[in-house]
Amino acid sequence: MILLIDFMGLLACAFLLLLLAQHLRLALRARGYRPPPQADEAPPGILLQIPLFNEAASVEGALASALALDWPAGKLTIQLLDDSSDETSALAAGALARLPPGGPEVQHIRRADRRGFKAGALAEGLQRSDAPLIAILDADFRAPADWLRQAAAALAADENAAFAQFRFEFANRDLNWMTRGQQLSVDAHFLAEQAGRQAGGEPFQFNGTGAVWRRAVIEAAGGWSPDTLAEDLDLTFRAYAAGWHGLLLLDPPLACEAPADLASWRVQQARWSTGFVQVAVKALPLVWRSQWSLSAKLGSSLLLGLQLGLPCFLVAAAAFILDAVLRGFGPGHGTILCLAVLMVAGAAVAITLPPFRRLRRGGICSYGAVLAMIPVLLGFMALANSASVVIAPFKRRHDFVRTPKTGGR
Template sequence: MSGGRPLKLPRPRGRRLVTLSKTPGSGAPGPRKPRASRLRRRVRLRTRTRMAFALATLLALVCALLLDGYLYAEIGNDARVHASRSYRSVPERLRNGGPVITFDREGKATEHSIPAKTVALTFDDGPDPRWTPEILAVLHKHRVPGTFFVLGQMVVRHPGLVRRMVAAGHEIGVHTFSHVDLSYQDKQRMNRELAQSQLALAGAAGVTSSLFRAPYASEVSALDDRTWPVQQHVGAKGYVSAFVDTDSEDWRRPPVKEIVQNATPRGTKGASVLFHDAGGNRARTVKALERYIHRMAARGYTFTTITGALDARSANHPAPAVRVWEGRTLIWAAQATQYALPVLIGMLGVVGFAVFGRLLLMLGLAWWHHRSRDRRRYTLVQEVHDPVSVVVPAYNEKECIAHTLNSLSASTHPIEILVVDDGSTDGTAEIVEAMGLPNVRVLRQPNAGKPAALNNGIANARHELIVMMDGDTVFEPTTIRELVRPFADPGVGAVAGNAKVGNRRRLIGAWQHIEYVMGFNLDRRMYDLLRCMPTIPGAIGAFRRRALLDAGGMSADTLAEDTDVTIALHRAGWRVVYQEHARAWTEAPGTLGQLWKQRYRWSYGTMQALWKHRRSLIDRGPSGRFGRVGMPLVVLFQIITPLFAPLIDLFTLYGVIFVDPVRSLAAWGALLLVQLLGAAYAFRLDRERYRALAVLPLQQIVYRQLMYLVLLHSCVTAATGALLPWQKLKRTGEVEAPRTPEAVR
């Protein structure tokens, strides 16, 4: 399989996707410095703009969930309802007086009674889209006005019903925003409940209201030392407090006859009567209201509003224009949320199914992959003794290059090493030459990018089998021998090795270690069985020269040249397999900034490669197989599912705040347990120590969100068709050649 036939690489055709200024991997030498500087500033500005757009999208999603949750129950909503207490601070005349209380500027309270043979119908807790229209229809039929004490959160969700009330001449009162017992709240919360309710009314109907009824309040005789300060605070703000004379107790859903009887005042006394138009099934309330109006009209009663009974002007006033638009904005946002939330919930179901499905599919196929390799492992078939050319592209790798070459020099397989210095400015080539290692050649070229450096190394390689690796990666002595074993099968055109994180002692490295073992290598077992491997890692991959010729060599059309060439190999009819016994130890990014740059390039480059090879979806033969099997799996598992997986965390947070904290956390914990079990199995297959999984919960909380933002950023970049330069990562050289796999664990 040896040979020195030069590789003839086709010239790129069409629009190049990576053609920026003279940066590592950007192509030919750049233009004048001032122009290059302006271009770099423009790229940075576009990058920041796209990042801001991605973050704004995430913020909008979070705000939508918070707004929807607040419309049902405010964060930290207090469900307590106080029981009656002593009433020493309450004036006796108020407790025995009428159902309406006003306060003057000095804070003195005055009670007011409903005139004889007068009924003020009041309705609490609405508006409700099911029952409020039926109650409005009954009132309209009998030409009876009513006073509706509405909840702000219900007004925001159903503003049209409030407009109907106002247009029909009914009176609107404030019943707080979230129906919380104000006797347990501080003044700031009380003010917020009132202000938000007024904002909702302004947006819905262009009015404000000076009429107030506290939740869980009925007759004035129930005022006590805990509820009286609430009334004083509300009265000081100019509100008129409305209580009731008779309570229909329809909230208990008694028979219709009993509801009517409860609401009927004694003799000819006037009354403020309490019904409910929301809060449950109000069918009996609607029937009772019809009968009640007939009964009271027959007894000579007239119907009016609360302020009408007091012969006062209406409690509803036109809202200032600014408040109207503020309220409309709130309502529009709420309506958008109401439309978006079902979509998000549907997506959550799809994502949950995809996450579990992917995990089960990976584990099942990984188990089968492991079993099949036990039966016909490449290590038990035949060894490949052909010499290998190892191509090491290097750009400013002075911290790592010595460790890389020392690890290669210990290889148990015959190799030649080609270090392609891609215009390094830190003396990388001089370090290699000074080492004086046998079978090592240094190829120098002007800075032209990693694909060009690889193509240069391939063209100068003496052997048919070519291994490519990064300049920050180290091999074990047996790595190359294990890596080329699959080439015993003449249909195999390339082999993906098992890349491992060498710098895993720190938290960021530990997170990436879990991701490499569970995400990348477990994925490769699945893709290996399905014969649609999407990526040969740049850290460790082996190729036949003929296969590379068929694929057109390493292309600079995308930022993910490894994914690009892998898909090209599939389309050319070659098999790409995974060899888990060929291990390479690479230096993962050590800071969040470096990690962001790397994953941004990876995810964006993957999208470029998929788009470049999109015709494989309709191709026939091997090319069509990857398009119909591999590409949908990559799009689903590497783009769509990770992009929407944070919905699980967002809805968990939503459930903790607004629904049921225990059940929400239990569901999230169950998902984490399933992932932990899957990760444990992946670690078992890779013979890794389980103690690294101790940081898995924190990885799910922090690391996964970071990867989500990176992917979102990449999607925005891809959607806008922007260009992205190659981004060189800062290396430390802390990963050295291991004697055994356990040496770095």
């Protein structure tokens, strides 16, 4: 019995160490990141899609922000993809009625049902426009005025680029300990993980918002698919498998809203955890049938399997505790515990401190206080979402549960 427990714990620890080594590798590679070049061309037509589902607190701000973008009015179409069941639709209609003449075309699209969730709404909107570039913003995102110009210029300079993904940061990051911890994590995601993949020529993910796609790539890759809860990651790998690649732009960032309480954050993370596993089942065969390098295949597999780290963490912790109870806590257990803490803490600092300093988030004391919040968030996520990760491949139906947002109110 003890041997079985130890074996399971070792397997879980091995996978966790593999994930840790991968993130350290990406953080080191990120030093080689260079902003993609940009080229001038005549402004192409752009379709800006804003998916909405019960976004009463954000819909008017989202529309105002979209209308403030620096792009010729005759070349921009804005779509409010509204699947709402609350007052969001009435607020959107009222905002549209107050618009002065002469601006971009704004389409308010209502569907009879939420079939396909966000992927279904995006696909429906594509049928109403023939614009060659497709921009996507969630309702709580606020882009700088020159966002579309930078994205279009980057895509114009690289004809093999499928999309231009921008970094984002939380406007409410200083609200509480949770939002500060999430900002540290997101900074590391973009400046270490995403930048490391881009610098190494490996697939990196489209984050579902804050990006501009080539319409031709979306169509060539098979369009938006509603069979997972991570339609963004799914399309990413289908596009890369078809020979395209993404572009990462770290500046300027787009502002958005972080979940400010554990209940809202859990809703968001549960959806992402489930979606990652669903896409892993679907995309891993594409990855290993591709002509990518072994490094790219392994890195992509670890990206797709990232959420398996949650149940592995619980298995490793449970195995350690059970072994200590059954054998009696001895010097060996203390040594293992100390080594694990030092290893994880050292890796966490190596991955998160450079982005923290580069973005000037604060002093070293502030950094230490924020870093201490990460284990709390990860521990909660492991307890809350491990079951979702394990059952995701076997569950046929998954509902898209919206992350609650306040719109800054």
